[in-house]
Amino acid sequence: MNDLDPSLSRDTETAGSPAIRFHPRYLEGVRSGAKTRTTRFRDPARPGPARLVFESDPEVVLPAEVTDIRHCSVSDLTDQDARAEGLTAAGELREVLKIHYPDLAGADEVDVVTFRIND
Template sequence: MDTTMNLPTEEDLELVEFARRVVESNGDGEVHTVGAAVRDAQGRMFGGINLYHFTGGPCAELVALGHARAAGARDLTAIVAVGDTGRGVLAPCGRDRQVLLDHHPGIRVLVPTVGGVRSVAITDLLPHAYVWAEQSAAADGAPYPAGTQTLAFHRTYLDAVRTGRKTTTVRFRDPVEAGPVNMVFELDDEVVLSGVVTHIASKSVAELTEADAVADGFRDLAELHDRLRFHYPDIKSTDDITVVHFRLAH
């Protein structure tokens, strides 16, 4: 047996039962088919249920993490997902493993094995993982400062940002705060520029102006609207967006 895997404790089994009750009480066999439960350092348990959608609705584990956070839980120690109709404990998908590693690197995950349910550290469940906090800036090889936020840009914007023609970016469903930022450009050889978000402004799509478009590097407002529809096909004129003002770091 893999020595990184532990037999479940009594608390672990209680967590499995909690997740089972979540899905058996609230599942519908179509959209809601998996329940999850997470435990914090104080022993409190928080449940979640998946929300299937063809665009990528959240898994039960992610919903449980959000529930725990909303309830004030910060130090999470264990998590499990259970399928409906008696399917038992389920292993998390790859996306969930990456989220757990990035946000809760000390958490343990209950998974099914040929010998029964076992508890495994997320670091062992996702070996040789991409660790966001440890990536290096391609521009100069310096490590990202801990906690620095990241803005991802399409490759076509690199020259405009470098030359200062583009000093804002309009974001939809992408939280940003004022402060240091690493601007990542998705080329074959990733380019990262260090910058500072100087301030942000919230408004609806309909409230965008010609000045917003020009500062964003576009010819006019019509071109900005076209680009927003390209990046966010479901965006509507009534949706709230964030205009992010930034500059390159000196």
């Protein structure tokens, strides 16, 4: 946590909230609003306050709200899901998911987590 940069501070309302961890490459997309969803495999989330944690040095934590969680199979991911993740098509989303989850198959169930950053 950095006391000089408010973008690195923890919001008191979400300080004890569950963390959703991200690779730092997603930080700008989340900050800009281009990425409002994340698809997770065996990494449950719950609706309500959350902390989006970007695993960088220093670690960046953004207070957020999980507004929706949809369970579906990988093969049922849509182009709309991809666009909400800052991508263009469902096939591209599936390819990116394979980077994070190499053993992921089309029949596997995932959670599509929709969130918004708290200002």
